[in-house]
Amino acid sequence: MKTGLRASFYTFGCRLNQAETALISTTFRAADFEITDINKHADICVINSCTVTEQADARCRRLVRQVLRRNADTFIAVVGCYSQTAAESLKKIPGIDLIIGSQDKMKVLQYIDEPAKRPEPVVVLNKMSRKPFTIEATGTELPTTRANLKIQDGCNFMCSFCVVPFARGRARSRRFEDIQREAQRLSAAGYKEIVITGVNIGTYNFENKFFIDVVKMLLQIPALERLRISSIEPATLTSEVFELMAENDKLCPHLHLPLQSGSDAVLLAMKRHYNSSEFRSFIEDGAAKVPQIMLATDLIVGFPTETEDDFTQSCVIMQDSPLVYAHIFNYSDRKGTATAHIKGRVETKIKKERSRILHDISEQKKDAFYRRFVGKTLRVLTEEMDGAATWLGYSDNYVKVRIENGQKLQRNELVQVEINDVCDGFAVGIVKNDANKAFAEATKTTCENTAEMSQ
Ligand code: SF4
Known part of the structure; x- marks a missing residue:
């Protein structure tokens, strides 16, 4: 295969699918692929599908069309649960090059010699094993912390x-x-x-x-x-x-x-x-x-x-x-x-x-x-920024927290956060060591205003 190729990935469905996509993309990285965003041009796009509802099926079909509208030459591989249960329906969607069921989806790269569009998709549907398994790769290609x-x-x-x-x-x-x-x-x-x-x-x-x-x-x-x-x-x-x-x-x-x-x-x-x-x-x-x-x-x-x-x-x-x-x-x-x-x-x-x-x-x-934790401290893992000094993350007990004085924080830090309000679906607080009453009051006022405005 040529070098310098780019691959993008998209995961539908559960956390398990996310874990598997992380493992699959690690195999592409090891083969010198540049991993790129699903919205950017890629030579290969791997869609890890889900079939838990009709909507999940429909979303997968829609994504195939979207990727091809952006670049008709992208090699499309649809793998996973929807491929396993509905390979025949997927075969009818123009532009799919490879369909792999659940047993072999982790080996997707082995089924692509060159990412050239195919007149007909190759379908790989093997019987699923019942044996204990190992996974060689480590799932470090993750969008989250x-x-x-x-x-x-x-x-x-x-x-x-x-x-x-x-x-x-x-x-x-x-x-x-x-x-x-x-x-x-x-x-x-x-x-x-x-x-x-x-x-x-x-x-x-x-x-x-x-x-x-x-x-x-x-x-x-x-x-x-x-x-x-x-x-x-x-x-x-x-x-x-x-x-x-x-x-x-x-x-x-x-x-x-x-x-x-x-x-x-x-x-x-x-x-x-x-x-x-x-x-x-x-x-x-x-x-x-x-x-x-x-x-x-x-x-x-x-x-x-x-x-x-x-x-x-x-x-x-x-x-x-x-x-x-x-x-x-x-x-x-x-x-x-x-x-x-x-x-x-x-x-x-x-x-x-x-x-x-x-x-x-x-x-x-x-x-x-969430309101039970107002006035209390939660340990939060910083995940993404939401403005110059605001971080979002989850507490140990999965409360979604917005940290308002996060200018000194980095991604993937565990910090103690004093919660002072709840607004817009977040518990809002400030990093404990920097706790400052005036700041907390100011944040509270902002939240109250937001609540009034949204009523
Ligand atoms: S059959 Fe489906 S819903 Fe029931 S336990 Fe298994 S995965 Fe869960």
Whole structure:
């Protein structure tokens, strides 16, 4: 292959996809490619796709067209979940040169001899392995200061609405020492925070090492300052995780536990592994043991059998439990899933209205949670600038923080921030050592003005 080529990458979907794109782009960097922005000209564009909803599919198709409008010569490779489940549909989109399913997507570079446009796309769709795996690369090509660390892939749960087991295959775990090796390299490369990712990470199982063993092993890495657990199935955890959070500052007090519905009838139809009372008592235990914990969830509205009463139960648990916020998804049929054959559909306008109601509850809960930290100090990792002296970042417990006196700060610094207000979806504060009452008052006034203006 020629030298001096440029490659761009785009990731749809989950954190696991982000982790994988970081690993794939590392292989391009090692082959002397210049990594460039998706909006700039590139010789090769790799799109790591997602198929969790119809919208995700549509966004992927739109991106292919956008890239080609900018430069018709760019070699387009679409890899990942959408390629795995809908290669035939993707083949019909003009301009795609390579389609790779989930098994081989990490090796995308091996399937490109020269980035020359092809009359027909090459399709690579191999059976997904069930064996434990290793990953040679280290995912350092990241747009964020948080490094996503893949420990697991696939899922055996077969929830009735979910296409992921078809897109990602059956559960398999990464070798324990291989996880340790990448985590050590990420820490040595300067990443202060690692986020554990996978499809169903709580089912990690490699030679009698389970998920909690991975957490404990990562907590031992001296250079690592923060360890975060990404989305995890509620039924795969025990309260030991809360005990670890309570005793170890490195383990972020934050869990994203997909509930999907507050109704037991819907949970049963979804084939979830818990009922609403079990979920509620688990998170109540967490909130009692770790008072500052951020508990977030996913909720689906408009599941085919969801009645008004079922939906009300989702609202009640969102409102009354320690849940802080929810990602809300409008149900959409995914080909091949059990739910796609269930009779009865909730009208789109009802789904939209249910989504709006839950979204409002979630926003109020989040705002109330953020306000609990006014007058308190949060440890924040600086991620991006938002003006000459303002930094944005997340606290240990995943509060989005705006730091107003950040002129001396750098990206990827962990700082103690005194929170003095909440506005525009941020907890706003100043770096603790520079705390200055007049400045805090001035910031507060600005926020109050913003709030008045937006009413
Ligand atoms: S646990 Fe259920 S929702 Fe999650 S990936 Fe597996 S089948 Fe899908």
